[in-house]
Amino acid sequence: MAPHLAHGTATTALLDELSWRGMLHQTTSPDLAAHLASGVRVGYAGFDPTSDSLTIGNFMGIKLLAHLQRAGHKPIVVSGGGTGLIGDPSGKSAERQLLTRELAEHNARSQQRIFDRFLDFSGPRAAVIRNNIDWLESMSYLDMLRDIGKHFSVNQMIARDSVASRLEGREQGISYTEFSYMILQAYDFLHLHRADGCTIQLGGSDQFGNIVSGIDLIRRLEQHESFGATCPLVTTSDGQKIGKTEKGAIWLTADRTSPYRFLQYWLNTSDADAVKFLRWFTFLESDAIEALAHALATEPGKREAQKTLAAEMTRMTHGATELARAQATSEALFSGLVKSLDAAQIAEIAADLPSSSVATTALSQGISIVDFITGTSCAASKREAREFVQNGAVSINGEKVTLECTVRAEHALPGGVILIRRGKKAYHAVRLQSS
RNA sequence: GGGCGGAUACUCAAGCGGCCAACGAGGGCAGACUGUAAAUCUGCUGGUUUCACCUACGGGGGUUCGAAUCCCUCUCCGCCCA
Numbered sequence: 001m002a003p004h005l006a007h008g009t010a011t012t013a014l015l016d017e018l019s020w021r022g023m024l025h026q027t028t029s030p031d032l033a034a035h036l037a038s039g040v041r042v043g044y045a046g047f048d049p050t051s052d053s054l055t056i057g058n059f060m061g062i063k064l065l066a067h068l069q070r071a072g073h074k075p076i077v078v079s080g081g082g083t084g085l086i087g088d089p090s091g092k093s094a095e096r097q098l099l100t101r102e103l104a105e106h107n108a109r110s111q112q113r114i115f116d117r118f119l120d121f122s123g124p125r126a127a128v129i130r131n132n133i134d135w136l137e138s139m140s141y142l143d144m145l146r147d148i149g150k151h152f153s154v155n156q157m158i159a160r161d162s163v164a165s166r167l168e169g170r171e172q173g174i175s176y177t178e179f180s181y182m183i184l185q186a187y188d189f190l191h192l193h194r195a196d197g198c199t200i201q202l203g204g205s206d207q208f209g210n211i212v213s214g215i216d217l218i219r220r221l222e223q224h225e226s227f228g229a230t231c232p233l234v235t236t237s238d239g240q241k242i243g244k245t246e247k248g249a250i251w252l253t254a255d256r257t258s259p260y261r262f263l264q265y266w267l268n269t270s271d272a273d274a275v276k277f278l279r280w281f282t283f284l285e286s287d288a289i290e291a292l293a294h295a296l297a298t299e300p301g302k303r304e305a306q307k308t309l310a311a312e313m314t315r316m317t318h319g320a321t322e323l324a325r326a327q328a329t330s331e332a333l334f335s336g337l338v339k340s341l342d343a344a345q346i347a348e349i350a351a352d353l354p355s356s357s358v359a360t361t362a363l364s365q366g367i368s369i370v371d372f373i374t375g376t377s378c379a380a381s382k383r384e385a386r387e388f389v390q391n392g393a394v395s396i397n398g399e400k401v402t403l404e405c406t407v408r409a410e411h412a413l414p415g416g417v418i419l420i421r422r423g424k425k426a427y428h429a430v431r432l433q434s435s
Numbered sequence: 436g437g438g439c440g441g442a443u444a445c446u447c448a449a450g451c452g453g454c455c456a457a458c459g460a461g462g463g464c465a466g467a468c469u470g471u472a473a474a475u476c477u478g479c480u481g482g483u484u485u486c487a488c489c490u491a492c493g494g495g496g497g498u499u500c501g502a503a504u505c506c507c508u509c510u511c512c513g514c515c516c517a
Contacts, residue, residue: 237473270472301470334471384464387479391465423464424471 014071018231020286021279023064025205025232028215032227035199036073040125043068043200044076044192046132046185049084049107050099053253054114056243056265059281060231062118064202066283069125076198077115077129079108082136083185089178090162090206098177105133114252117317128196135191136184148187151220152213157182160209182213189214190221199226205233234280237272252317259314259322260329260352264425266310267303267330271296274305282312326352333419333427336398343415350417350429357431360416366406369394376430378422388422395421 015033018024035041045061047054054062065075084104099107112129119127157163160182166174189211192198201211211228218226234242243250243265250265251257257265269277275293278284284292295304314323329349332338338346354377358367370385373394379385388394389403396411397419409432411418416432 264471268471271470272473274472300472303470303472306470306472330471381482383482383485384480386485388465391478393465423466426464 014067014073015229017067017071018064018229022276023060023067023231023280025230026208027230028208028212028228029225031225032200032229035225035227036071041073041200042076042192042196042198043073043202044078044130044189044198045202046078046080046083046188047111048080048088049104049111052107052110053251053256054111055249055251056281057241057249059243059252060204060234061202062115063281064229064231065127066118068200068202069119069127070283072125073200074125075119075127076192076196077112077119077127078188078192079111079129079131081105081108081131081133083132083181083188084108085133086181086184087178088162088181088185088210089166089174090210105131108133117319130192130196132184132188132191135195136187139187144183144187148183148190148217151217152183152186162206162209182210185210186213186217189226190217193218193222193224193226199224201226201228203228203230205230237270237276254318254322258352259318259326262317263310263314263323263326263330266313267306268425269306269309271300271305274309278305278309278312282309282316284308284312333421336395336421338398338413338419341413343413346413346415346417346419349419350415350431353419353427353429355429355431357433360409360432360434363407363409363412363432366408369396369401369403369405369407372407372430373420373422373428376420376428378420378426378428393423 014036015024015027043065045065047058047061065077069075081104084099084107085101087098108131115121115127115129121127157179158167162182163174163179189198189201201207201214203211208228208230211230215226215228218224236242249257250262266277274296275289278289278292282289292305292308295302311323311327314326318326325348328345329352332341332345332349338349341349356376358372369389370382373379373388374382374385378394379388385394386403389401389405392400394401396405396407397413398421407418412432413419418430418432420428420430422428
């Protein structure tokens with residue numbers, strides 16, 4: 001096969017992939033395609049150490065790197081252990097609280113465990129993780145001003161959206177610290193370019209300005225061309241940020257969001273978003289997604305698209321074993337057939353739900369249903385508890401209850417657990433305690 | 436420093452001496468219909484020992500039979516003059 005044909009294939013690999021998935025918002029140069037086609041390239045994306053884990057809002061950045069790697073290039077994950085100390089003003093309307101050094105480092109390190117699941121850290125195109133504290137810390141202020149700052153025009157810097165918006169509103173200014181952020185991120189790119197031959201930076205659309213800064217810096221100091229590509233800001237069909245729920249964000253680690261909750265989140269995806277999410281978040285091929293789109297259109301009640309989305313995401317993030325457990329929990333709870341489960345299964349379910357405990361002795365005399373559910377995560381007060389029961393929203397172990405119902409020790413399932421359900425989706429496990 | 440105006444429940448926002456646990460909107464929760472979706476309709480959205488009481492309209496104090504509503508003061512915010 002002719003070499004130029006092979007190049008042609010490589011060209012289409014990354015950008016076309018991102019494009020049909022709706023993940024390509026902007027590129028810094030039309031020459032990026034040719035650049036990608038002409039060899040194995042090194043690209044990076046940065047992650048803020050604002051927390052010790054990452055949410056599905058950060059997932060896009062990871063996925064961009066994964067696509068890059070799958071297209072035959074080499075990804076670098078940059079933990080912002082250094083830049084995190086400064087704070088990126090992009091997309092923020094107010095000055096941020098500074099992280100402590102310890103926290104930024106701890107978070108950066110803690111986030112690194114997540115990337116194993118999505119990137120390949122072995123082989124010739126092994127992903128690597130870098131922490132920008134390693135090169136930012138040793139950079140002296142004078143060197144930064146003389147060698148790097150000299151190449152930035154304040155006139156351009158204040159024209160940036162992220163800065164301009166903070167200059168307009170009088171009550172929300174911007175500190176010199178955050179104003180300088182873009183210089184640090186630009187320097188990151190320069191450093192990676194020098195140290196790792198990195199020529200591409202990927203990120204969300206709000207990062208475009210920062211990416212361009214880096215490209216300019218590399219051009220001035222190294223006379224090399226480098227590139228950037230951004231993905232659109234992903235939102236739900238009603239304009240909500242993805243992964244934000246009333247109960248908090250959806251995280252990519254089990255210590256923050258249980259696999260069961262994670263599965264449920266995707267399972268509840270609305271029809272309007274299902275296909276879009278399949279393209280954005282999963283690695284399923286185009287035909288597979290088209291088939292699911294067809295299934296959704298013809299048999300929406302079956303929710304094939306949502307089920308596949310949820311399964312794919314949970315498997316990728318938590319592994320096949322956790323997926324199977326989460327699915328089993330999910331099926332048992334929603335079918336109401338919890339009585340058929342054995343003690344081990346119930347224990348697993350209870351572990352995934354908010355829970356509380358009650359003394360067996362108290363239960364032996366019987367507790368009214370209202371008192372029983374008050375104070376659990378299903379009802380905040382007696383008034384509310386009464387209302388829910390009257391509405392027929394509450395069931396115990398899968399059976400609807402009325403106000404007259406009294407909960408007794410006999411209600412306990414194998415393993416000494418009573419399952420409360422309020423409405424369709426709120427569950428609570430009450431453990432019996434013998435002493 | 437001086438002069439105004441404002442602070443009400445998750446958010447916005449009425450109320451301006453008793454009929455105020457406080458209009459309305461949004462949000463949230465539940466029910467019905469469905470598909471653990473959306474839309475729609477209905478109900479709820481301070482607490483309790485629920486036809487009553489308690490706690491609440493920025494904090495504190497006062498006037499009054501009675502205050503979110505009037506007065507004083509403190510804190511914070513906005514506008515205007517220096």
